Amino acid sequence: MGQNDKKVYILDTNVLLHEPLAIYSFQEHDVIIPMTVLEELDHIKDRRKDVSRDARIAIRAIDDALRDATPEEILAGVLLKKAGDDAVSGHISIYPDHALPEDTGFLPAQNNNDNKIINTALYLQRSHAEQMVVLVTKDINMRLKAKGAGMQHVEDYRTDQLISDVSMMSKGFRELDHSFWDDVGDCESFQEGRDTFHLVSDALLPQAFPNEYILDETDQFAARVVASSDHKVTLHDLGRERLMARQAWGVHPKNIYQGLALDALLDPSLDLVVLTGPAGCGKTLLALAAALELVVEKGIYSKVIVTRNTPEIAESIGFLPGTEEEKMAPWLAAITDTLEVLHRHDESPDGSMEYIMDKANIQFKSVNFMRGRSIQNALVLLDECQNLTASQLKTIITRCGEGTKIVCSGNLSQIDSNYLTPVTSGLTYIAERFRSFEGSAHVYLNGVVRSRLASFAEEKL
Structure with missing residues (x-):
């Protein structure tokens, strides 16, 4: 590949937080990290947030790539070398954007890091006129600002995007x-x-x-x-009639799609089940009913671990009283609500819930504390997965040891993250990546069964 064929990619901070090893995703092209990005990573790495871990990993990855380089080599570009991957032949460099000429005439950059990074990209676009210079950011507004300021090539980070729509x-x-x-x-x-x-x-x-x-x-x-x-x-x-006759913990499918979901959930040969669909389609109810059936009635697993993504968990969990499970309770109300539904006709619903939670050994865990564990002989319910990145889901799934089944559920139309879309969500990535794995199944639950009000709202609002 000639020098003019090589592209220059300038990475925004959010790209490295989304995928800490993103510097290795550009193969034979050159990667430039503006100094402002390193400063933002430095501020983020010490915060009490889940994202601080990703910042530290990104910093270590850049350090590993530049460890033996001189300052002159870092400015000129150091060859990216990744163990076991000979295809990577691009270079990485740090650009001192604070030293940009004062007469660049681009966006006002005082106390605005986005503008500093855009100005860097615009300056490099002008100084590297013979090459394609691309600004990569997951911030939609930043992409619009960059294009409005004259940046010819601005892209989202799509390496972990398996489908375009x-x-x-x-x-x-x-x-x-x-x-x-x-x-x-x-x-x-x-x-x-x-x-x-x-x-x-x-x-x-x-x-x-x-x-x-x-x-x-x-x-x-x-x-x-x-x-x-x-x-x-x-x-x-399988037969439609037999599918519709399936039951778990007294729950019967209300449509054929729920029948498919129950078939996958109750099959111990499947290690991963992905459930997607609109609000009110029964994802949480079916997953919890199947979990109780497999743990209490059939004794296939020894416990149920329930967890979900909580964006502000690292900050606010410490201010809530009680144990980890008590602190997690507000975020896992959907699970306790579902337990109440499953036992609402019992003579003593509160007593039944306490008994079942003890019998099924239901544990509420924070996603933050899942790292480093090896979960054995358990059924893991991971709710609200649409707000997790692919790397976060990978971290959790790789915790699953022998005899463990994991159920990932979520609604791709209810993404709260600023940097995720239905296409780039970790839930979409996992569903597509595991399609060829014989130990996984994915079911999209068509139709809202919660109430006619919920059905109308899902369809019309």
Whole structure:
């Protein structure tokens, strides 16, 4: 690659907080870190927030890349070397943006770090006219300001973005608008105990992935992809009636999508289940009911660990009285509300809840305290995943040890993070990345079943 073919990427602070090892994502191109970005990382690394950890990792990554370099080499650019990745041939450099000429005539930068970084990008765009200079930031407003100031190339950080539009995201099932069996013709079927399996041509189900559900309303047919090899797809015949007859802790599915979700949740061979869908579709209720069924009734797991993303948890958890679980209670009210629903008809609902929480060994844990643990023989319910980044979800999922199942649920239309979108959410990333993993399933729960008011609000507001 010639020098003129190499692009110059200027990284904003939020990119390094979103993905601390982002400097290695630009392969053969050059990465420039403005000094202002390092100063922002320095301020953030000591805060009592979850993001401080990402800041420290980003600082260490930059330090590792520049550790043996002289000041002159750091200004000129040091070759990015990542262990085990020979494809990286770009360079990284630190740009002293405080030394920009005073007559640059760009945005007023006094006490405005965004403007300082934009000015750096504009200056480099002018001084490197022979190369494409790109400002990379996850801040939408900063992208607009940069373009308005004359920056030709401004981009979001998309390396961890597996799809370009959330509408392209797999729902975990495919619904056929015709009779499945009319297309199949002759097929090989066999029994294993009570279960029936069919071998069909992969031409009928192109790009089928493990544990994808097949629905045919015409013939009331429902099946799950078990395997795909030798131009054949093996289907586990589930049957709509049997799916709708499934139950967990007294909860029966109200529609076929909840039936699919219960099938995945109650299957101990699946280590990861991803549930997505609108508010009121039953994600939390089904996950908790299945957890109680698997722990209390079937004894497959020894405990239930419930956790969720809490943006301000690191600051405000310390001011709440009580133990960790008592401090987590306000953020996990959705779980206790669901427990109340499951036991509202009991003679003594409060006594039933206390008994079940003790019997199922339900533990409320902060996401912050999940790191460094190895969770064994547990069922982990991770709620509100839409607000987690891919790296945060990776941190939690890699904590799961032998005999542990994790359920990730969330609503991609209710993202609270300033730097996440439905496309870049960790929930979307995990659902797409694990599509080919035989130990995972994803179900999008169509339809709101909470109430007619909730259904109308979800549809019209």
